[in-house]
Amino acid sequence: MLLRIKKVLNNNAVVVEEAGEEKIIMGLGIGFNKKKRQKVxxxxxxxxxxxxxxKEYNQFKEMLKTVPEEHISVAQEIIEYAQKKLDTKLNEHIHIALTDHLSFAIERLERNIEITNKLLNEIKVLYKKEYEIGLWAKxxxxxxxxxxxxxxxxGYIALHIHTATLDSGTINETMNITSMIQDMVEIVNDCLNVNIDEESLSYQRLVTHLKFALQRLTDGEAFHDMDDDVLNVIKEKYVESFKCAQEISKYLKEETGKEFPENELGYxxxxxxxINRDKTS
Incomplete structure (x- = not known):
């Protein structure tokens, strides 16, 4: 079917209408020196x-007119690579969210404004595949x-990609969970009077376990059972560590109104x- 331009957005993007449906078409030079009604x-x-x-379609259309074309092109390459590596289709909103975020970040860096991410260590562990995609994007x-x-x-690119996977919530929800995990790690540091090695396997296992525990709590899923005798042994043998787990649950209740069941505190x-053993070894 012959496609005719309805609106030129930039040199590499035009709007067409096909069978009564409006579409954005992108391609190198597809809008260069083109006018309305000319064929694509x-x-x-x-x-x-x-x-x-x-609404998102209109936002994307407006963004294509204002964001530098090279930023748009790079963002689309990253999105396509991410979908291929994760073998999944990302939420459509990623085209707006990542492009807008990336363009703003690049502009800040070009003005020598520092970018910091306090959640970086947790992101590396929790969203490993997405972080690897972020390194490719770098x-x-x-x-x-x-x-x-x-x-x-x-790290921020990894968060955007993770959030765009199906049923992963919004980026604010993802950052909130990641931030809570960071706070929980700090509680462990304070309880044990230790500075956990963030490269250690023990740290990675703790952070990953907390992520899935919070996810189960959010989704209303049942936690794994633990034999009462086993739980009692854990409470009696690892008094300091169990008290630390209780502090984590107390923090969780203050933040969300929910708390981990005692079985989960055992795990x-x-x-x-x-981690407690690591500090003395």
Whole structure:
């Protein structure tokens, strides 16, 4: 079917209408020196966007007119790579959220404004695949734009990608859970009077366990049972670590109004006890 341009957004993006449905078509030079009603060169078509959410579609359309084209191109490469590596289709909102975030971050770096990410260590552990994609994006941005993004920004890219996977909530929800886990790790540090080695296997196992425990609590899923005799042994043998687990549950209740069941505290205690042993070894 012959496609004619309804609106030129930039040199590489145009709006067309096909069978009464508006679409955004992207491709290198597809809008260069083009005007309304001119036909689209089909050989230049690289991507076609049809968003179910009309509000997001309009936001994306407006963004394509204001964000530097090279930023848009890089963001789309990252999204396509992420979908391939994760073998999943990302939520449509990623095209707006990541592009807008990335463009703002690049502008800040070009003005020598520092980017910091206090959740970086937790992100590396909790969203390992997404963080690896972020590292790939770091190389791409350097290659395409000659901008060196810090690992802190890699962490933010990972969060956006994770949030865009199906049923992963909003980026604010993801950051809230990650921030709570960071606070819980600090509680362990204070309880044991230790500075946990964030490269250690014990740290990674604790953080991962807390992530899934919080997810079960949020989703209303049942926690794993623990034999009463086993739980009593844990409470009696690892008094300091169990008290620390109780402090974590107390913090959780203050923050969310929910708390971990005692069985779950038993499992958390075992992870904390491993860190407790590490400090004396």
């Amino acid at each position: 060169e089909e050989k230049k078509i690289e991507k076609v966007f049809i968003m179910d959410d009309k 190389d791409l941005i350097k290659k395409r734009l000659n901008v060196e993004i810090p690992d802190d920004e890699v 958390i205690t075992l992870h904390i006890q491993k």
